[in-house]
Amino acid sequence: MTTQCVRLLPVLCAVLLGACASAPPPPGTVVAPARFSQAVIAGVTTRAELLAALGNTKAIVFDSGYEAWLYLSPAGADRYTEFVVLVGPDGVVRKTRRRDP
Secondary structure (H helix, E strand, O other): OOHHHHHHHHHHHHHHHHHHHOOOOOOOEEOOHHHHHHHOOOOOOEHHHHHHHHOOOEEEEOOOOOEEEEEEEEEEOOEEEEEEEEEOOOOEEEEEEEEOO
8 A cells, every 4th residue: 555545544534434424314305494484375386386496305196186295494413394385286385384303
């Protein structure tokens, strides 16, 4: 092993350990908390407006045509606030729910 490799080995180990220490966020698009209340109004906001404002995210589509969309907001210490949006079969947001960690 060369001297350069020996010097880089501790740096490489530190980078790899740092990557292991941080947990990945759960499924769902991460959005700043202030954008939730500004971007989504139940009974008014459409699916297209939701996509334009907050982006694509994890969604569950039910047989009834309703969809539940999940957005996340960092709450510190690898924790997230969940913001769930219920989109009706007509493409209009019906309900929203916020769940703090």
